[in-house]
Each structure stands twice: as structure tokens, then as C-alpha cells.
Amino acid sequence: MADHWQDDTDEASDELQDFRFGGKDAVLFLIDATPPMHGPPSDGLDDESDPDTPQFSHFQMAIKAALHTLRTQILSSPNDLVGILLYGTQKHVGVDTFEHLSLLCPLSPPEAGHILRLEKILSQPDRFEDEFGTCDRFSLYDALWKSQTLFGEVQAGKIGTKKILLMTNQADPHQDQSDERRKAMKKASDLFHNHIYLDVLPLGPKFQMERFFKDLVQLADDDRADFGDPTVKMDDLLKIVRKRIHKKRSTGKVYLEFGPNMKISVNTYNFISKSYKPSKVKLAKDTNEEVVIQRSFFHPVTGAPLLPSDIKKYQDYGGKRIKLTQDETKAITMLDGELGMKIVGFKPLSSLKWGQYVRSSSFIYPEEKMIKGSRQVFAALLIKCLEKRVMAVCSFKARDSSGPSFVALVPQEERKDYEGHQTAPPGFHVVFLPFADDFRATPSVPMIEPEPEQLSAAKALVKKIKMKGYHPEAFSNPDLQFHYAMIEAMALERDDVDTPKDDTMPDMEFLAKKLQDVGRDFLESVYPDGYDPQASSTKRKAPAAKKEPAVKKTKTVDVDQEFDMGSYVDSKTVPKLTVQVLKDYLKANDIDVAGMKKAQLVDEVYRFFK
Known part of the structure; x- marks a missing residue:
């Protein structure tokens, strides 16, 4: 199981300062623009594809994938860098030193102009031929060299991940040119040593990675083993591109301590994080520059400015104000204790009550660069917890300003689909456990026992509208999507706004057709005769005559003898x-x-x- 974490301890440096984490991500689309990529839309497509679905050439598919990435990154990660470099063009546009290379979009943060340019290329194919042209003469070595140069020319601060996504339908571009093949292989090895990762996305059903690109990719990433299947559908291409450029961002690195002088290092991740609308930025009306907000404190009597050391905070206790200095307030929030996780024991998985939810869980993975051997120890712990069906209970302190928590490390075994693709990674879910103060006494509500015919009607109703194949990824937040659509329309200076479909609203016509008499039977069996569901929500009429004000009754709560x-x-x-x-x-x-x-x-x- 340790192989899943790509153990490279033999080649790891003793210096642990350079983790190459953080910073901006940069992805460069290296797209083949040779004539085979511009073939008829039917080339390489499924014979059983829907005739009503528009078909695209492989070059159009690649451009649409890059356009989709730009639209996504400009909203979700506006500071990341995205560029598009074409090889196999008749002219060299934006590139001075190499023939048959064209820089369609520079490696920079996504801009509205880049999106408009790609949309024009897709809507006006003749425009591409006039501006760039296509040809069979190109050098993949030159394309990779120019790609490395583009990463080196970036002046946007620290770059976290550098990736080249090569999209082509030619399995062996230099089949009769051994010198070009050798040079491309050498340049792929140089990319790996410069921490630039090369990924090839094959287009077309007959693409054979073994002919050339498998060796090329393995030289650029020696840990790469899964190359995926050739892509023939537009939807599949968008999913694969989104998966390839996605960066698994760690929320932090902590130590997992087993006992004295025994600990390993792990990375923490969040599987789910709530998406919010971007915060509003206030601008000056005359200059359109961002307004800087400053806050100052002044003495209420003298009007003199106050320093942070002159300000104290207080807490009410027993009718008195207990004053605290800034350092004392900080000391209270920090508490004592070392950062990280400490295993205090093990309990059966059956003892975990899923209803005792405190907050969303995290996921931990071994981090080899901080402590060598962490992967082996982590894998051994995971295997034994899965065998014995137990969870590790730990005390957890994520950072200095956070309080301590008790968490349960719930083991998860790796799962794969029928094609061998990983659907669930091996590791531990970090489930936060409640304290005694977190429990609430639930009120006892008397339940009315339903009649047998009511149960039968409810069962028939549930059976009729049962949802099949539900998955949360199939539903987008309509509020966020409409907000993004408005922003995109304003940025691209469009008059019409494409209103996204609200998938959270049920299809009432479909439900009425499917339920038929089942819904009416349920209402008749549960509610009394003459019940009108709209009547309860209508506003009550005002009384005809004004009556004397009634004496307001004090709301009381019965404290019976069972109250402890x-x-x-x-x-x-x-x-x-x-x-x-x-x-x-x-x-x-x-x-x-x-x-x-x-x-x-x-x-x-x-x-x-x-």
C-alpha cells in the first residue's frame, strides 16, 4: 500500500527547506495545429454519437478545452497563470526565434481579451488560417524549449506548480526523424529536472501512446504510470483537462505522534469547502482605484490617538469587568500544548456516532519530505486499522491560535472503478469529536401513530418519486452561477446574459405526470376533508371590530418532575x-x-x- 504514495526516499534531499508548495499554479496548453488536427469533424469520433450533437475537429476540441479552463480559472483562481502555445503553424506569431510556433495567449493570469480571442477562433475558422496557417513542418524539441522559456520569463512571483498539457492526435510526430526524437527526449528530461511536468492528452480513438509519447512523458515524470484512454468526446475531454490541471492543495502540515520519540509527518486536505461569492471591493468614484480602509482609536476625553498597548479588553464575570491586556487575550486563545496530533488510544469503528456532527472532516496523507519513513509507518497503521476495524482517537491542535480538539482517524481503503481508475484514495478521515459542552438536550415531542392506510399511501408516494443516481456534482449552485454569468457578461461587454438553469427546482410537470393519483391519495389519507395547503400561508384578515387588548400572557416552560x-x-x-x-x-x-x-x-x- 505504500506504493500509492510514490516513495522516493532514496532520492530525497536532506535539505527540507524547499517543499515547492504554495505560490501560483501555471499551466501551458501546448496544442498541435498541424493539418491532421483540422480534419473533418467525423474523423476519430464515435459512430454511435448523437447526430444532433455538434461535432468538432480535434483542434477545436483542444481550443474549447483551453477556453473552458480560462473561464473557470478567471473566477476560481484568478492569480494562476494560463497560456496557449501552438506548434505546426505556417506563420510564427508572438515567437521570434522559432519557426512554426505561435503564442496564442501569453502565460499570464486569465483575461477577458484571451477569452474573446479564443471565441473568435472557434466562431471564425477561416480567421485562424489567415492569421496563423497550418503546416506539417515543426520541431517538438523547439516547442518544448519555448515552453520552458515561457515559464522562465514569468515575473509574477513564486510559482508553485508548472505543467505543460500537450494535446495532439499524432501518436508519432517524428517517426522518420530519429534526430528530432532524440532531441525531444532530451528536452523532456530537462523539463523534469526544472520541476516542469509534461502531460500528454491523446485525441482520437486510435492513438497509441507506446509509439512515442509514453517514453517522453516518463522522462518528464518518472512516477507516471497511468496515461488514461484516448479522448473522442468533448465532455470527456473537459473532465480530463479539469482533472489534469487540478492541484491538490494541502491545508497544512502537522506531526502525528505515537509516543515519546515516535512521530511522522502528514498533510491535511479538505474534500469539501463551501463556495462563496467573491468579496466586493470598494473603488473611488473619480479615479476607480481601490479604497484603502484604515481604523484608528482615540481617547474619548482627550482625543489623543491610542496605541494597541493602550487598549484593553474585558469579560463580564459575576457582574464585574475583568480587564485583559493584548498579550493576556492572546495567551487565552493559544492555550498550552504542542501543535499536531497525538494518538491517545483506539476504539471500534462502531462506537463512532455519525449523528454527533461538529464540523466537516478533513483527510490526512503522509508527508515524506519533513520526516523520512512517514509513508511506511502511515501505511502500516492504515492496514492494521482496516484489519481490526478500529479508529485512532487523537488530540489535535492545528495552529497556535486554535484550541485543542479530539478527533477520530477513520481509515479508508483505496477503491477503484472497473477501468482501474482510483475513486477513493487510501488514508484517514479526520472526524472531529464533540466535547461535553457541545451536547444539547433535545425536547421530547409526542409522536402521533399513523394509520395503516396512511403508511401505505406514504410508502407508495416515496416509491414513485425515489431519486436514482443522485450525485452532488450534478447540481451547481444557481446563485453562484448567475452571479458569475453576470460578471462574465459585463467583463466581455455582452448585452445578453445566459441565465443558468436552476437544477434545484423540481420539474413539476414531470412529477404530476409520474405521481398521477398517488399524490392525491396521500393527501386524502393524511389531511382532513377540505384541506387547502395554500390557506395556511395566506394572510389572515383583520378583525371587523376593534376589541379590547388582551392581557399578554407570559410564556412559561413546564419543568416536570423528570427534569434533572x-x-x-x-x-x-x-x-x-x-x-x-x-x-x-x-x-x-x-x-x-x-x-x-x-x-x-x-x-x-x-x-x-x-
Whole structure:
């Protein structure tokens, strides 16, 4: 199992300062523009494809994939770099030193002009022939050399990941040119030593990677083993490109400690993170420059400016203001304890209650560069936890400013689909466990036992509208998609806005056709005769005549004999109760609560149990 984490400890340097993490990601589309890529749309496509679906040449598919990437990155990762370099063009546009190379888009952050240029190439194929042209004369060595030069010319700060995505339908571009093949192989090896990763995306069903590109890619990335299948459909191409350029970003590196002088290093990842609309930026009306917001504090009496050391914070406790300095406030939030995870024991997986949800879980993977041998130890722990069906319980402190937590390391075995592609990675889910303060007492609500005919009607209803094949990736947030569509239309100066489809709204016509009499039978069996679901939501009419104001009744909560206040006192969780519950309990024990605030009510409860 350790092979899944690509153990390269023998070649790892003793210097651990350069992790090559962080910074901006850069991807360069290296697209074949030779005549075979511009062949008829039917070449290399499925015979059983839908005749109503528009067909594209392989070059158009590559351009559409690059366009889709630009549209995605300009919203999700606007600081990342995306470029497009063509080889096999009759003219050399944007490139001075090499023949038959053209720079369609420079390696820079995505811009609206780049999107408009690609859209014009797709909508006006003759425009490409006039501006660039196509030919069979090219050198893949020159294309790779120019690609490396483009990465070296970037002046946009630190670059985290550099990747070349080569898209072609020619399996052996230099089949009769041994010198060109040798030079391309040598340049691929140079790319690897400069931390530039080469990835080939084959187009067409008859593409054979073994003829040339398999050796080329392995020279550029010696850990690469899976090359995927040739792509023939546009939807499949977009999915593959999105997967190839995606960077797995670690949320942090921590130590996993087993005991004294025994620990390994791991990376933490988030599988799911809520997407938000980008924050608004205020601009000056006259200059259109970003407004800088500054905040200053002044003495309320003298008006003199206050330094951070002159300001204190306080916390109410027992009717008094407990003052704290800035350092004392910081010390309270930091607490004591070392960063990282410490295993405190193991428990069966069956003891984990999935209903005790605190926050979204994370995922950990071994990190070999900080501590050598972490992969082997991590794999051994994972295998044994899977065999014994246990989870590791750990104390976890992610950073200095965060408080300690208890987490459960839930093992996950690697899973693959029928084609051998990984669907679930091997590792541990970091499930956050609740503290005693996190539990809430749920109210006891009496349930009405339904009649047998009501159960039968409900069962028939559920069976009729049961969802098949649901997957969250099939549904996009309509609010976000409409926001992005508006921004894109304004940036590209378009008059019409393509309103995205709201997939969260049910198809009422389809449901009515599918349910037929089942829905009516359910309503008739559950609700009384003459029930109108719209009547409950309509606004009530005002009374005809004004009546005397009714005396406002105080809302009370019954504290019966089964209410166990002693358990809250023992666990020190009395402050979690509401003010009304505290008042009702004290009144039931003949204690005057007039004018008391919550803190005083809590003190009275503790005083009552002394």
C-alpha cells in the first residue's frame, strides 16, 4: 500500500527547506495545429454519437478545452497563470526565434481579451488560417524549449506548480526523424529536472501512446504510470483537462505522534469547502482605484490617538469587568500544548456516532519530505486499522491560535472503478469529536401513530418519486452561477446574459405526470376533508371590530418532575439552559427571580444545590 504514495526516499534531499508548495499554479496548453488536427469533424469520433450533437475537429476540441479552463480559472483562481502555445503553424506569431510556433495567449493570469480571442477562433475558422496557417513542418524539441522559456520569463512571483498539457492526435510526430526524437527526449528530461511536468492528452480513438509519447512523458515524470484512454468526446475531454490541471492543495502540515520519540509527518486536505461569492471591493468614484480602509482609536476625553498597548479588553464575570491586556487575550486563545496530533488510544469503528456532527472532516496523507519513513509507518497503521476495524482517537491542535480538539482517524481503503481508475484514495478521515459542552438536550415531542392506510399511501408516494443516481456534482449552485454569468457578461461587454438553469427546482410537470393519483391519495389519507395547503400561508384578515387588548400572557416552560437539573449542575452546563427554563425551575422551588439576569439565575441554581 505504500506504493500509492510514490516513495522516493532514496532520492530525497536532506535539505527540507524547499517543499515547492504554495505560490501560483501555471499551466501551458501546448496544442498541435498541424493539418491532421483540422480534419473533418467525423474523423476519430464515435459512430454511435448523437447526430444532433455538434461535432468538432480535434483542434477545436483542444481550443474549447483551453477556453473552458480560462473561464473557470478567471473566477476560481484568478492569480494562476494560463497560456496557449501552438506548434505546426505556417506563420510564427508572438515567437521570434522559432519557426512554426505561435503564442496564442501569453502565460499570464486569465483575461477577458484571451477569452474573446479564443471565441473568435472557434466562431471564425477561416480567421485562424489567415492569421496563423497550418503546416506539417515543426520541431517538438523547439516547442518544448519555448515552453520552458515561457515559464522562465514569468515575473509574477513564486510559482508553485508548472505543467505543460500537450494535446495532439499524432501518436508519432517524428517517426522518420530519429534526430528530432532524440532531441525531444532530451528536452523532456530537462523539463523534469526544472520541476516542469509534461502531460500528454491523446485525441482520437486510435492513438497509441507506446509509439512515442509514453517514453517522453516518463522522462518528464518518472512516477507516471497511468496515461488514461484516448479522448473522442468533448465532455470527456473537459473532465480530463479539469482533472489534469487540478492541484491538490494541502491545508497544512502537522506531526502525528505515537509516543515519546515516535512521530511522522502528514498533510491535511479538505474534500469539501463551501463556495462563496467573491468579496466586493470598494473603488473611488473619480479615479476607480481601490479604497484603502484604515481604523484608528482615540481617547474619548482627550482625543489623543491610542496605541494597541493602550487598549484593553474585558469579560463580564459575576457582574464585574475583568480587564485583559493584548498579550493576556492572546495567551487565552493559544492555550498550552504542542501543535499536531497525538494518538491517545483506539476504539471500534462502531462506537463512532455519525449523528454527533461538529464540523466537516478533513483527510490526512503522509508527508515524506519533513520526516523520512512517514509513508511506511502511515501505511502500516492504515492496514492494521482496516484489519481490526478500529479508529485512532487523537488530540489535535492545528495552529497556535486554535484550541485543542479530539478527533477520530477513520481509515479508508483505496477503491477503484472497473477501468482501474482510483475513486477513493487510501488514508484517514479526520472526524472531529464533540466535547461535553457541545451536547444539547433535545425536547421530547409526542409522536402521533399513523394509520395503516396512511403508511401505505406514504410508502407508495416515496416509491414513485425515489431519486436514482443522485450525485452532488450534478447540481451547481444557481446563485453562484448567475452571479458569475453576470460578471462574465459585463467583463466581455455582452448585452445578453445566459441565465443558468436552476437544477434545484423540481420539474413539476414531470412529477404530476409520474405521481398521477398517488399524490392525491396521500393527501386524502393524511389531511382532513377540505384541506387547502395554500390557506395556511395566506394572510389572515383583520378583525371587523376593534376589541379590547388582551392581557399578554407570559410564556412559561413546564419543568416536570423528570427534569434533572442535577445532571446539568454536575457537568457544569447550567449556563447552556435558557433563561425561561432557569426561571421556571427556581420558581418551582419557591425562589424569587424578579429582576435577575441569566448570570444571577445560574448562580442561584448552583447555590440551591450546595
